[in-house]
Amino acid sequence: MVKSFRTTDRVFDVIIVAVLTLLSLSTLLPLVHIVAESFSDKAAVAGGLVTFYPRHFTLVAYRAVMSDHAFFRAFLVSVERVLLGGGLQFAFTILTAYALSRPTSEFRSRNAYMWILVFTMIFSGGMIPFYLTIRDLHLLDTMAALVLPTAVPVFNVVVLMNFFKSLPKELDEAALIDGAGPWYRMVSLYVPLSLPSIATVTLFSVVGHWNAFFDGMLLMNSPDKYPLQTYLNQIIVQASQPQSHLTPDQIKQLSQLSDRTVNSAKILVSLVPILIVYPFLQRYFVTGMTLGSVKE
Amino acid sequence: MPKTSWRKPVLLAMPAMLLALAACSSGGSSDSNSASPSASPSAAESASASASASASPAKDPWGPLPEKTTVNIFKVEPDGGPDFLALPEGETITNNRYIKAIDEKFNLDVKFPIDVKGGAAGEEKGNLMIASNDITDVMIVGYNQYLQMIDNGMLADLTQSYNDYASPQMKEVLQTDGGKALELATVDGKLYGIPTMGTVHNSDPLIWLRKDWLDKLGLQPPKTVDDLVAILKAFKDQDPDGDGKADTIGLPGVDKFAKTSADGAPAFYGYDAIFSAFKAYTGTWVKGSDGTVQYGSIQPQTKDALAKLNEMYQAGVIPKDFAIMKNEQASEKVASNTAGAFFGPWWAGWDPLTSAIKNDPKADWRAYSLLDTDGKSRSLQETPIGSIAVVKKGFKYPEAMIKMVNYGYQVQLDDPAVAGGDPYQGLTMPNWQTLPVPLALWRADSVILDHTGVVAASKGEELPKVGAATLQNYKTQGGYWSKGLDWLRQNPDSYGEPLSRVYGVDPIVENDTEPVYSEYYGVTHTMEQKMTNLDKLEIDSFIKIITGEKPLDYFDEFVSQWKKLGGDQITKEVNEALEK
Amino acid sequence: MRNKLAIHYHVMLIPAIVILGLFSIYPLFGLMIAFEDFKPGRGIWHSPFVGWENFQYVFMLPDIKQIFYNTVSIAIMKIVFTQLFAIVFALLLNEVKNLLFKKTVQTIVYLPHFISWVLLGGIIINVLSLDGIVNEALQAIGIPPIFFLGSNHWFPGVMVGTHVWQEFGFSAIVYLAALTGINPSLYEAAAIDGAGRFKRLLHISLPGITATIILLLTLDLQNVLNAGFEQILNLYNPMVYQSGDIIDTYVYRAGLREFQYELGTAVGLLKSAVSFVLIAISYFLASKFANYRIF
Secondary structure, eight states: OOOOOOHHHHHHHHHHHHHHHHHHHHHHHHHHHHHHHHTSOHHHHHTTOOSSSOSSOOOHHHHHHHTOHHHHHHHHHHHHHHHHHHHHHHHHHHHHHHHHHSOTTTOTTHHHHHHHHHHHHHOOOOHHHHHHHHHHTTOTTSHHHHHSTTSSOHHHHHHHHHHHHHSOHHHHHHHHHTTOOHHHHIIIIIHHHTHHHHHHHHHHHHHHHHHOOHHHHHHOSSGGGOOHHHHHHHHHHGGGSOOOSOOHHHHHHHHHHOOHHHHHHHHHHHHHHHHHHHHHHHTTHHHHOOOOEEOO | OOOOSSOOOOOSSOOTTHHHHHHHHHHHHSOSSOOSOOOOTHHHHTOTTOOOSSSOOOOOTTOOOSSOEEEEEEEEEOSSOGGGGTOOTTOBTTBSHHHHHHHHHHOEEEEEEEEEESHHHHHHHHHHHHHTTOOOSEEEEOHHHHHHHHHTTOBOOOHHHHHHHSOHHHHHHTTTTTTHHHHHHEETTEEOEEEEEOOTTTTOOEEEEEHHHHHHTTOOOOSSHHHHHHHHHHHHHSOTTOSSSOOOBSOOOOSOOSOOSSSOOOSSSOSHHHHHHTTOOTTSEEEOTTSSEEEGGGSHHHHHHHHHHHHHHHTTOSOTTGGGOOHHHHHHHHHTTSBSEEEEOGGGGTTTHHHHHHHOTTOOEEEEOOOOTTSOOEEEOOOSEEEEEEEBTTOSOTHHHHHHHHHHHHHHTTOTTTTTSOTTTTSOOOOGGGSSSOOOOOOTTHHHHHHHHHHHHHHTOOOOOOOHHHHHHHHHHHHHHHTOHHHHHHSGGGTHHHHHHHTTTHHHHHTTOEEEOOSOOOOOHHHHHHHHHHHHHHHHHHHHHHTTSSOTTHHHHHHHHHIIIIIHHHHHHHHHHHHO | OHHHHHHHHHHHTHHHHHHHIIIIIGGGGGGGGGGBOOOTTTHHHHSOBOTTHHHHHHHHOTTHHHHHHHHHHHHHHHHHHHHHHHHHHHHHHHHOOOHHHHHHHHHHHHGGGGSOHHHHHHHHHHHHSTTSHHHHHHHHTTOOOOOGGGOTTTHHHHHHHHHHHHHHHHHHHHHHHHHHTSOHHHHHHHHHTTOOHHHHIIIIIHHHHHHHHHHHHHHHGGGTTOOOHHHHHHHOOGGGHHHHOOHHHHHHIIIIISSOHHHHHHHHHHHHHHHHHHHHHHHHHHHHHSOEEOO
8 A cells, every 4th residue: 555645635525524524514413413303392492492412301102112012013124024025035146146147048038027127117007007917916904915915026136146146157167067057056156145235125125125115005994004104194094184174073182182292202212223234234335335237 | 977078167146046956856876876765755754763674664863773784884093192082991993882882773794994193194095095996885975075976977867865864963053154165066957975065264364462562662553454564563572472582473374374276274273364455365166256156366365465575474474484394393483482473273272372371371472353444354265075974986875974974973072872872981081083984073153152052151251052062161261261260371281272262252252243255265177287377476576575585566477378278268167167 | 158148148137138128118119009000909910000290290299499499498407407416515514624523414415316206396396485594595695585496587597506415415426436536646646746735626626526527417418308307397387397397207298197108108218318328428429539338
């Protein structure tokens, strides 16, 4: 490593650190604001007095979250969804990506399959036909309705497929000479060599399932089965509902509900799993995200 | 029976008798699905306490069905946690004593195959069920959905069942709005559902002001818009909170600042009171001078109102960014006592004023009405029809739904005795929303009635005749009120309700506010296709004029645009519909 | 031999074909709605057929040109500025020697990519309102407050800005990968020749990723009709419909909220068709000029 002691380089360093620090802060501060709200007194938040540190520090909001059974039930549904859905996506992404990573010389129909996948990524029948399909398959109100339709994530397949393609051909040929079949090659050669990419697409899977909210509302027939984001969407969206046609009872109810501190706390608690999983897998991104390969 | 692509409009001008007439004329011809034998309708009125179910002309509002019947209901759970439902341990919204009582009384096995949490989700899921023609036996739907379902032939005709099986109490309460909701629910002479009513005066926009600021600045309460503008300028510029900083504003604002055809009048922070003060009723069908019905938003009065709003905007008493503010942000201004004035309904006492009083216990909030150019107080009312309980076409016993609503009505009236015993004897009654068919059948005149009740209770005078729980609430709130404002401000958790019920309704009573209704609440063919864009054009143009981005005369351009882009066609259709 | 292998690959693709066939291809029958006067009571199969009438109506809608313009202009600005920020960020981060600092910065700036717009929307409205933190900061340096989310002048810019804010870090990943691929001996040689850090960045790093830049811009061609549905749905309001309404928000409103299924489906179908053409174009452009295969 060549070290430079020239002053222009030092200035350059300072500028870089300053710019990067600013960029990081711009990302971080809004989150800090939410944290501050969640630890503040309700009236202070309603009065718009909270910025980056809590006013009248209190744990009331978190106690409310802890005693909310619906929140935890939804949390568990989401965990189940992530495990099942993520697992399915994991298996099917590897299978599909591997088959599609084969050259046309070895697998002639490969391009036809590929275009079918791309086609499905772009065309959609719309919400109503999708709902009818799920109903006719008798999947409404089941976990399967949340995990099966997305079990083959085309974007993830493309990322992993391109990583597979970028591995040196020689390995493949050596294995072929050893008489190893395609399944064996996939499991014991390609998968171990592709861990960064697999970690990356797995994170996409987990986050995708964790953040999905619309299908929960669409396909579940009882609130006990709502995933967390569907539940959160419901409590956050309802705050902006039009307020005409209310009965006196509903008025009382609304005034009890408009509690931003509790909502902030729920948002933060729902971010926790991502905050735990994400930094751990984040280091694989640079090597794992292969959007395509330039043929040299 | 699917109809043509035209949606049959709903008539407001319909004579009150029509329902009864329709019942007679359709009695013989339709209703092939109904199991009930035809009998003289008058037999139903006297039915209430008939003991033996087996002696069956079977027109008893409280009698059981002839056989055990399963009824599938689409449940929309209210927003809010389990505490709100006030159910005893072990009972839930889908499994409680009301549901068992319904079974015992009516031979009805209630099931909830589809259950959604929250109003917004409920609406979308409902739309989806309608779009996929996959509805449950009984549903509660919105008015648009209702018309859509009738148009698609999905609903059972309930005209006869209503006449035969609705309890006298339900029939009576459905007249407290002058029969408006029933008229709107009647399409082509047939009634397809039991509607809830708009509560009269519930959203009348009042101007809430800090009386202590008025006094400090030596100002009188407002009567006219100009009085109000003077007050707002003073509130903004003369440091009413006395902290030496220019940190107060005039009015807060909100993105939905005027009624459009799609949205109701904004309950909070809107400027519809300014429009009304010029006798302009936006988003509403009004009688023109030539006797035809015209759209309120394009009338010259609207231009006058916009001129005034522009003047207020220039004077800085309307926030620069009013058109992007959400309710919550406007509430913040009031809660933090940055704003000492805002437009809100009678019930603003609960929220935001409870927060405001917590942040500043010195505040003395009062409500006033603005008078219009005739010197009268007039307010546009919310749509007189709310949600509607309907029955799927082909369901064997459509009267099952009516019986459940009979029962639900008695529960809400705090009079379970009529329904044959209170299943929650000795326990707190749970929220009415735990009923299997939770239709909110309040008296449409409850705003004034409750006001009278609480005021009477606070003075120890004779109370109106109402159910036990309501009576108890009059006493509680009246008791709080009699302790005086100072006590209430020291006890902010008890402050909201009595303040709303007394000060919030006072101006409506004092000024004898006249309710204003639209001449037409239906949706015509062209409206269905073009109204969204016209609403957009309207709000866009209003904002441009108010903010001064365009001169006032841009209004005339907006009117001609509006007419050209489908407005004329829609107006024609509305008038045609009303002539029929 | 080869045929035998191919059978295995067909087998591997069975799950994908079954899943996509059931949940993506079969529901395409719903596209018939675009050619019907759809009556839910009669269902998709039995509603009256009206041919191209719905499409003719779409093109007559006064707003449709504006909606297309909004979609394309917002999407293109997002592509250009996100890539620009991502490139600068990647180049700067590549110069950082302190590993801890580098990792920390990376961890933070990628994060917003993983937060849903339901939550981000709330945060952004809060920060950008007239009395929000940004305007307070502007006022402190003497700039009058700006009406970000309520002016047709600013709104598209804010959509682009917040999108860049959310995505620049994550988009930089591909460039960081490309930078690690540059031969270190090039830098050493330049240093010996007396080139400063900035010069090396300009003359070695930047040319080293030029191919990647061109490639990514080509790939982004397929996104010019995707202006960000969830983002705009969460941030727009009637005041900025004129500049903020995009194809996807229109389709959503028409289809699930206003009972205009036919129009929603027709516009959605048009969008899909154009997107498909664009993807094909970018595929062939990349393949022809960069010798690159996307998929």
